[in-house]
Amino acid sequence: MAEDEKIRPGENDQQITLIDDNGNEELYNVLFTFDSEDYDKSYVLLYPEGAEDDDDEVQIEAFSYTPDANGDASQGDLYPIEDDDEWSMVEEVLNTFLADDDTPDL
Structure with a gap:
């Protein structure tokens, strides 16, 4: 992880509702947010509500976002990540x- 990136773990009450192309709503929990000075953006990583109760592999969604007045992702706008280099940075x-020993099991 680059020195300019700071991870902020999500709190239990941080949730975002995503709406798919068909208008279906799904509730997601914020895993964590971080900023990247390289891309001059903030990022949020999300996982579906209730996924921590499943034994199946959890699909994590990632977006860049515009923080609200409090710096939170829950009220700002989300944007897809379309650049391959940017995706690589987010995956890293x-x-x-996830490699951190203090990370709760999802």
């Missing part, structure tokens, strides 16, 4: 986060 940060 996620892998570092």
